[in-house]
Amino acid sequence: MNLSIIFAIMIFSFLVITHEFGHFLMAKKAGIGVIEFSVGMGPRLLHFQRGETMYSLKLIPFGGSCMMVGEDDSSDAENAFGKKSVWARILVVAGGPLFNFISAFILALILVLCEGENPAKVTAVADTYGAGPAGIQVGDVITEIDGDSITIGRDIALHFMLHPLDGSTLAVTYERDGQEYTTQLDPNYTRYRTGITYTASNAAAVLSAVEDGLPAAEAGIQAGDVITAINGTEIVTGQDLQQYFDEHPLDGNTLTITYERNGAAYEAELTPVLGSTPALGMTAIYTHEKTGPVGTVVGAWHEMGYSVKTVFASLKMLITGQASVKDMSGPVGIVSVISSTVQASEPDGLYYVFLNLANLAVFLSVNLGVFNLFPLPALDGGRLLFLLIEAVRRKPIPPEKEGMVHTAGFVLLMCLMVFVLYNDIVRLFQ
Numbered sequence: 001m002n003l004s005i006i007f008a009i010m011i012f013s014f015l016v017i018t019h020e021f022g023h024f025l026m027a028k029k030a031g032i033g034v035i036e037f038s039v040g041m042g043p044r045l046l047h048f049q050r051g052e053t054m055y056s057l058k059l060i061p062f063g064g065s066c067m068m069v070g071e072d073d074s075s076d077a078e079n080a081f082g083k084k085s086v087w088a089r090i091l092v093v094a095g096g097p098l099f100n101f102i103s104a105f106i107l108a109l110i111l112v113l114c115e116g117e118n119p120a121k122v123t124a125v126a127d128t129y130g131a132g133p134a135g136i137q138v139g140d141v142i143t144e145i146d147g148d149s150i151t152i153g154r155d156i157a158l159h160f161m162l163h164p165l166d167g168s169t170l171a172v173t174y175e176r177d178g179q180e181y182t183t184q185l186d187p188n189y190t191r192y193r194t195g196i197t198y199t200a201s202n203a204a205a206v207l208s209a210v211e212d213g214l215p216a217a218e219a220g221i222q223a224g225d226v227i228t229a230i231n232g233t234e235i236v237t238g239q240d241l242q243q244y245f246d247e248h249p250l251d252g253n254t255l256t257i258t259y260e261r262n263g264a265a266y267e268a269e270l271t272p273v274l275g276s277t278p279a280l281g282m283t284a285i286y287t288h289e290k291t292g293p294v295g296t297v298v299g300a301w302h303e304m305g306y307s308v309k310t311v312f313a314s315l316k317m318l319i320t321g322q323a324s325v326k327d328m329s330g331p332v333g334i335v336s337v338i339s340s341t342v343q344a345s346e347p348d349g350l351y352y353v354f355l356n357l358a359n360l361a362v363f364l365s366v367n368l369g370v371f372n373l374f375p376l377p378a379l380d381g382g383r384l385l386f387l388l389i390e391a392v393r394r395k396p397i398p399p400e401k402e403g404m405v406h407t408a409g410f411v412l413l414m415c416l417m418v419f420v421l422y423n424d425i426v427r428l429f430q
Helices: 003-029 086-115 154-162 238-247 293-320 331-348 350-373 380-393 399-428
Strands: 034-050 053-068 141-145 170-176 179-185 188-193 196-198 207-210 226-230 255-261 264-270 273-278
Touching (some): 003 034, 003 086, 086 380, 226 238, 380 399
Antiparallel strands (some): 170 179, 188 273, 196 207, 226 255, 255 264
């Protein structure tokens, strides 16, 4: 079996088990009977009975369930879901998303222990544009950009995902020697460009974007290609690529680019062109520093917070039209992302495969927790909304009416999932 598929099943199983275990544990604590606790969907592969509960492993490794007594129908049993107080039922329903956040925090804690926290510390500054003329120096820590709080370095990238550089002046707040300063940063400058975008991280130098009409695109280079050498200099990671350009600034001379696509090696020659483009003129996103016990906990909290902010940023982009539902990914799309992550990390060793997959698992776990809390029918958030209404009214919504709403919501959710699955499959063949 493909290694990426194995990792995908492991991650999906982890997400499902933690979510359903949250419901299961809260149900047991509330004295609610659990008929079956299952991982996966479809026919049972393995199962065993322990007390009143059957524990099952099912064929399809996506999804799972915690089936409680009287959860979906009326029951006179003393341990039925409906017989417990409304606040006990709220805790049971909220248990799934809560455990997704707990598992995300534990994973983030492991990540920070392994690679350190991610301060928004400036590690490089351009002298002639952007941060340099604005007075920012190496060692400064960015704390705010145009009113958006920056807690970790990757918050900077998240800010510009929502607010792309357009040449407007930026208000940047930073700390230096315990003092806070605010400056105005002008991102406009003229430079030689190739049209490639990449991440200066310790993963492979994968191109995240290639701009149409610029030399890289005209030379046949595409987003997703992995840069392996420039002018004969070996490139292993995104940091290597950044270091090469720091040491060999673009000056209009032709570059020989060696890159990989789908396991095959290619070579292209391109000549950078002069043009005006906005840029920060500093690097402050991917630094990692080891820290003490308190810093590790704080760093893990910030890592989880970054994932939460990313989920809501993505939702905002959907609402404002910066992204469309076609950009959403379902299980097939997530497996594709996991596969790309494994392939990009493998040259660096299993340790980096683990770190990058753990980072992805943090985001997916938070995503599942946040998504399930949305007050939509058929989701935990929809059920919580009905329970909160019951708590305020001091009497439940008629079960038949609540059931109709959840059924309608389930149908709409299934339609969305089919649409997302279709787009995932289409993207695979593009």
